[in-house]
Amino acid sequence: MKLTLIKPNIGRREHSLYVDEGRMEPLQLGILAALTPKDVEVVMYDDRMEQIPYDEPTDLVAITVETFTARRAYEISEEFQKRGVKTVLGGMHAKLIPEEVAEHCDCVMVGDAEPIWERMIEDFRAGNLQSRYEAVQPECPQLHVIARRDIFEGKGYLPITLLQFSRGCSHRCSFCASTVYFDAHHYCRPVEDVVAEIRSQKRRLLFFVDDNIVCDRQKAKELFRALIPLKVRWVSQGSMDMLKDRELMELMVQSGCLGLVIGFESISPECIAQMNKGTNRKGSEELYQSEIEQLRQWGLQTWAAFTVGHDGDTVESIRATCDFAIRNKFTFAAFNILMPYPGTPLYRQMEQEGRLLYGGKWWLSEEYRFNYASIVPRNMSPEELTEISFDCRKRFNSVGSIVRRALEPRTNLRTPYRFLTYLIYNPLFRKEVFKKQGMRFGMKGANDTSE
Numbered sequence: 001m002k003l004t005l006i007k008p009n010i011g012r013r014e015h016s017l018y019v020d021e022g023r024m025e026p027l028q029l030g031i032l033a034a035l036t037p038k039d040v041e042v043v044m045y046d047d048r049m050e051q052i053p054y055d056e057p058t059d060l061v062a063i064t065v066e067t068f069t070a071r072r073a074y075e076i077s078e079e080f081q082k083r084g085v086k087t088v089l090g091g092m093h094a095k096l097i098p099e100e101v102a103e104h105c106d107c108v109m110v111g112d113a114e115p116i117w118e119r120m121i122e123d124f125r126a127g128n129l130q131s132r133y134e135a136v137q138p139e140c141p142q143l144h145v146i147a148r149r150d151i152f153e154g155k156g157y158l159p160i161t162l163l164q165f166s167r168g169c170s171h172r173c174s175f176c177a178s179t180v181y182f183d184a185h186h187y188c189r190p191v192e193d194v195v196a197e198i199r200s201q202k203r204r205l206l207f208f209v210d211d212n213i214v215c216d217r218q219k220a221k222e223l224f225r226a227l228i229p230l231k232v233r234w235v236s237q238g239s240m241d242m243l244k245d246r247e248l249m250e251l252m253v254q255s256g257c258l259g260l261v262i263g264f265e266s267i268s269p270e271c272i273a274q275m276n277k278g279t280n281r282k283g284s285e286e287l288y289q290s291e292i293e294q295l296r297q298w299g300l301q302t303w304a305a306f307t308v309g310h311d312g313d314t315v316e317s318i319r320a321t322c323d324f325a326i327r328n329k330f331t332f333a334a335f336n337i338l339m340p341y342p343g344t345p346l347y348r349q350m351e352q353e354g355r356l357l358y359g360g361k362w363w364l365s366e367e368y369r370f371n372y373a374s375i376v377p378r379n380m381s382p383e384e385l386t387e388i389s390f391d392c393r394k395r396f397n398s399v400g401s402i403v404r405r406a407l408e409p410r411t412n413l414r415t416p417y418r419f420l421t422y423l424i425y426n427p428l429f430r431k432e433v434f435k436k437q438g439m440r441f442g443m444k445g446a447n448d449t450s451e
């Protein structure tokens with residue numbers, strides 16, 4: 001039996017092919033490969049930079065689906081179905097809205113793959129593939145499973161190893177899809193499994209793609225203690241309330257943490273309250289100063305994540321948020337438009353208030369473009385929101401801002417290694433800002449082998 005795993009792209013640019021130059025290894029596919037019985041041949045194709053060989057013989061195709069790749073995932077699935085190949089879809093979007101996903105494949109798998117994957121393969125081999133499998137969320141995710149990374153070789157991914165210590169988060173920010181997926185629970189792997197996974201591969205630069213690595217501070221401390229002797233460098237995502245725990249921060253730094261993606265979201269206390277962001281209760285430009293100063297003292301290079309388009313936002317306040325990010329010399333920053341992901345409280349609120357654009361299903365719309373507003377904001381037009389968020393990304397990633405932000409002695413200039421990382425990734429992200437903006441979802445009409 002041969003299994004083909006696929007990571008779909010978002011879509012295409014108007015006048016040229018889109019190749020994601022900042023692409024990272026698709027961890028979920030490495031896990032699916034590891035869960036697959038040894039006698040099954042596994043191949044993987046990544047639509048972000050290679051053509052999908054629809055006519056290459058295969059028995060079963062499995063595609064991972066996020067909301068922003070759903071349209072493309074469905075196109076790929078349907079191309080294989082046309083050729084008589086059965087398709088299985090799973091991932092974030094499949095859990096959020098399984099009924100929709102089921103319309104575009106032979107089998108939808110809801111939730112984490114670990115408890116249900118092998119049964120699906122055995123059913124398929126017996127000619128008895130079910131149309132839906134639903135996982136009971138395991139207390140210990142990815143138990144004793146190490147992702148198969150051989151399938152990533154030669155595909156030009158960034159030289160950083162993705163792995164997880166935990167999945168989910170116990171907070172309930174109103175816009176967050178992940179907390180809906182995990183029903184506001186946080187699940188940790190055994191620390192020994194994580195250590196074994198790190199030892200199983202060669203790289204010393206790691207990206208823990210946890211939703212919130214410090215969600216359970218005691219368990220995070222256990223992990224950090226175990227990382228110290230491994231002498232790795234790592235980045236992850238964590239909530240700002242971690243700064244309250246000095247021991248946690250000390251261990252984090254000792255274990256090789258270079259920096260974290262932190263959800264600042266907004267500099268307005270009103271917006272922070274609206275989005276139910278309990279970890280940032282104090283949100284406001286002045287109050288964040290003490291957090292930013294602490295992050296500098298710990299020598300962490302911060303990727304500040306902002307969401308823009310909240311009811312308290314205006315064009316001016318969003319512009320001020322960008323000024324704030326440049327002034328504070330963050331290493332990286334994201335200015336993501338507030339997006340109504342299906343199943344989130346934000347989605348329901350926007351639906352009730354009649355503020356959803358694109359018929360409520362922006363991810364399926366032929367008109368929708370990546371990084372465009374898909375809700376009617378309170379204090380500006382959708383077009384103004386799209387424009388000001390793009391403006392923030394352009395300004396934060398401008399050459400002048402890159403030079404200015406570099407000059408932060410305790411973070412970006414801390415060591416030659418830190419400075420080099422800064423210099424390599426800032427121009428790369430700058431390029432992606434322009435390439436991704438306004439991209440169509442799906443590839444129909446582009447240079448795809450299916451056309």
Ligand code: B12
Pocket residue numbers: 010023024025026027028031032062063064065066067068088089090091092093096109111112113114162164168176177178179209210211336337341342
């Ligand atoms: C790492 C990450 C990134 C990385 C990309 C990593 C990569 N490999 O390319 C970066 C930082 C670049 C990124 C960018 C973005 N991301 Co992101 N990202 C994540 C994060 C934190 C982890 C993803 C991951 O690797 N998880 C680990 C794997 C093992 O978990 P998993 O995918 O859930 O897989 C398990 C199950 O879902 C299931 N499964 C998955 N696929 C399949 C397939 C089959 C067939 C089956 C059976 C099962 C199955 O089994 C797996 C094992 O149990 C998630 C949060 C999350 N919890 O998923 C957000 C997340 C996926 N990102 C999100 C978003 C919005 C984005 C951006 C659009 C942000 C922006 N505005 O720019 C961009 C777009 C990226 C792009 N393509 O250009 C949202 C998506 C929401 C949604 N509903 O789809 C998430 C969920 C964050 C959130 N809190 O809402 N991201």
Ligand code: SF4
Pocket residue numbers: 168169170171172173176178179211212239263279
């Ligand atoms: S803290 Fe982060 S991961 Fe947790 S619910 Fe809020 S946005 Fe989601």
